[in-house]
Amino acid sequence: MHQLRHRAVCQVLADGGTLGEVAQLLGHHGADTMAIYADPRHGGAGTGGAPLADCGRAVNGIRDGTERYLTIRRSLGCKLKVEGRMLGQSVGFLEERGDSRLTVQAALEWSVLPHSADPAWWAARLTVIREFARFLAAFDELTEIPPPGLLLRSTGRTTPPYPYSQAEITALIQAARHLAHPLRAATPTWRGAP
Structure with a gap:
């Protein structure tokens, strides 16, 4: 779908259409969402109104796709x-394996490296690959997009709560009363507090 939309934009601009017409066609309401089509650094129309330079250019492999993805995202302020x-x-991992396509299996295997890392880190790595795969799939129909929830950010290894005893609570309140902080007087107390 993204590729179809991109090609439609290219055709409108090639036929002399304006960015306003493109915005209306795509249903964009803000100028910021149209910035990539106007940026001459990325083949956009700039001030001359020329069509996008690389509209029809296919992504030449995963490395080229990565460079285009990062260029576009960075041009939008990321x-x-x-x-x-x-x-x-x-990309280095995929090239080392000899993979020419991004698959769920390869993305998952890369995401859980290093094996000693926290599972939350693995999930973050998979999220980065998932977002890139969504972009790459617009140019390569064989790209597999890892589904959400494949790796969970929470490992369930949270520290259990510490139940303070009444004596410890009393000691903390007493210690707080002796702090040399300007807001010490604002510390709430309640009836029956030691």
């Missing part, structure tokens, strides 16, 4: 420092 490094590492 920093993607950590995500950019992650994607570079994932």
Whole structure:
């Protein structure tokens, strides 16, 4: 669907259409969502009204797709420092394996590296790959998009709550009364507090 929309935009611009017409066609309401089509650094119309330079250009492999994805996202204001490094590492992983396509299995295997890392880190890595796969699928129909929930961020290994005894609560309240902080007087007390 994304590829179809992209090609429609290219055709409208090639036929001399304006960014306003493109916005109406795509249902965009803000100028910020149309920024990529107007940015000459990325083949956009700029001030000359020329069509996008690379509308019909296919993505030439995963590395090229990664570079285009990061260029577009960064042009829209995303920093993607950590995500950019992650994607570079994932491309290296895929190339090392000899994979020419992004698959769910490969994304999952890369995401759980290193094996000693926290599962929340694995889930974050898979999220980065999932977002990239969504982009890449517009250019390569064989790209597999990892489904959400494949790796959970919460591991269930949270620290159990510490039940304070009445004596510990009393000691904390007494200690708080002796703090040399300007808001000490604002510390609420209740009837029956020690």
